[in-house]
Amino acid sequence: MDFFGNLIGGFQTALSLHNLYLCFVGCLFGTMVGVLPGIGPLAGISLLIPATYGINATGAIIMLAGIYYGAMYGGSTTSILMNIPGESASVMTCVDGYRMTQKGRGGAALFISAWGSFIGGNLSIVGLMILAPLLANFATRFGPPEIFAVLLLAFILLGSLGQGSFFKTMPMIILGMFLGTIGMDPLTGTLRFTHEIRDLYDGIGFIPVAMGVFGIGEILSSAEGSIIRIVHRVKLRELLPTRQELRASWAPVLRGSGLGFIIGLLPGSAHILSSFVSYAVEKKVAERPEEFGSGRIEGVAGPETANNAATGGAMIPFLGIGIPTGPATAVMMVALMIHGIRPGPLFISEQPQIFWGLVASMYIGNLILLILNLPLVGIFINLLRVPFRILFPLILLICLVGTYSVSSSTLDLIVLLGSGILGYIFRKLNFDLAPFVLALIISPLMEYSFRQSLMRSAGSFSIFLSNPITITLLGACGLLFIWNLISSLRPTKPAWKKALEKD
C-alpha cells in the first residue's frame, strides 16, 4: 500500500469512536499531568498502563502517546501563570512567560504557547511518518554488530547530552546497565544476582524502577518543602495576542519546530534540551537580546514549540528500530510489549494499523489539545488549587497500585520504593536520572548483541569493523568520547549545558 493509502487507513483506525475516546482520555490526562507540578509524562503513562489491559494494542498506544504529548502542552500553563514548571521541559517558559503574566499578557503567552505547540507537534508528525518507515527499512540490514554499535553510540550521546559532565552521567548509565543484567541470562539461562528470589528471574522490572525514580523520588523531594502557589486568573478575551505578538512569534515557532524535531531524535531528555537550545537560539538571533527575561513572546514561542516537536522526533527511533531514546518512550515500549508487540525494524511493515493509527491519532490529538489548552484552560488552572498535601498521598497510592497491577508482585513494590529512594538521593546529588532508567531497558539488548557478534566471529573483534555502518557508528563513538574527554579538561561549557545544570 502506498504512503497516502496507509495514512487514510490510519485515520480510519484513529477515527473509530473507541480510539477517538482513548485519544481524548490520553490528551486530557496528559494535560492534567503536565499542569500538575510533581507528576511528569513518565509517571502519567505508567499510571495508565493498567487501564490498557482490557483494550487492544492500537488503542493502548494511542492513549499513552496522548499523555506524552499532552503533558508538553499542559506544562506551559503552570510555567506561565505560576512560575512553576509543570513539566521539566517547560522550565524555559517560566522566564519570559511569567513576566508576561505579571505584565497582564499571560493570556497571550498561553495562546502562543498552545499555537506553537500545535504547529510544532504537527510538523514533527509529518517528519515521523516520513522518516520512521525509512529508518525501519534501513535497519532491516542490521545484525548484532550494527545493533551493538548503535546502542553504544546512543549511550555515549546520552552521556554527552545529559545534565552535568560526561563523566558524571556515564556512571549513571553504567549503574542502569548493571541493574539490567540481573535475572536469567538470555543466552545460557544462568541466573545472575537473583539470590534465589524467584521474582527476580525475569530481571528487575522497568515500570517499578521508572515509577520509583520519577514518581516516588519526585514526591520525596517535593515533601521536603512546601510550595506556595499564587495562581493568576486568565479571562477568555485576554487569550488573544496582539498583531505584533503574532508577527514576532512566527519565526520562533518555525525554528523551534525544526530544532525540536532534530533534537528529539537524540537519546536522553530531548524535550528538555530542545527547549533550552531553542531559547538560546532565539536570544542569539534577537535584535535586542537584553530584553529576554523581561517578557518577550519569542522566549515562550520557541521553547514551547520545540518541546512539542521533540515528541514526534523521539518517536522515530522507538517506532522505527525499537530503541527508545527517552524514559517516556521506553514506558510506551513496555506497554506495547505487555500487549505482545515488540517494536523493531519490522514493526511498521508487520503492524501497519498500529503505526499509522498512532500517526493519525497524533494529528487528531494535537487538535484536541489545542481546544483543551485554550478555551478550557480555566478548568485546568483550578486543578492547581488542590493543595499538594492532598494530592501527593493520592499519587503515592496510584504509583503503588499501578506497579502492583503489572505483575502482582510484592518484590516490584520493594523495587519501586528502593528506586524512589535512589531517585531522591541522586536528585539531591544533582545527577541526571533519565540515562540511568534508559540504560536499564537497553542494556540487555546491548549485551545480547555484543555476545552474539563475538560468537559469530569466533571471538574476533574485527566483526565490529567489518562493514561501513559499524565503522561509521564506532568512529562517531570514538570521536564523541575524545571530544568529551577534551571538554572535561576545559573549564568552559556551552550555554545550554550551564542552564541545564542550573535547573
Added chain:
Amino acid sequence: MSREFTAGLIFILAGIYGLIFSRQLPLGRWNEPGPGVFPMVLAFLLVLSGVLMMAQGKKGREEGEGEQEILKPLMAPGQIVLLTLGFILSLERVGYLGTAMAYMLLLFLWVCRYRLGPALGMAAAFGLGSWYIFVKILGVQLPLTVPALGL
C-alpha cells in the same frame, strides 16, 4: 559529605557487590562469552567511576569549592518511606482496602498534619474510591479485600 564523595561511595559499593557476585558466574571464552563477562566489566567500571568521582570531590574541596550539605530536612521523606514500606508489607496480608485506608490515614495525619476528622474522611474516600476505580472499573487484580474473611 560532598556530593561527589557521596555519589562516588554509592558507585563503589554497587561495583564491589557486582565484582563479588559476578566472580561466581562463568566467564566463558572470547568466541563464546559467558554470562559473567558483561556484569564484571560493568562492576569494574562502576568502581573506577566511583574512585574518580571521590577523587574529584576531594580535589574540589581542596580548591575551596565549598561543601554542599545534602542532609537537608529528611523528616517528611523518611516518614513517607516508612509508611510506604508498611503498605508494601501488609498489602497481601491485610488486603487492599484496609491497607490503603490505613496508609492514607497515617499519611494525612502524620505527614500532612491534618486533624483526625478530615484525615479519616479523606482516607476513607480515597481508599474506597481507588478500590472502586482500580478493581471494579479497570479490572486490576488486587489482593482480596479482607483475606481473613475470605472476601
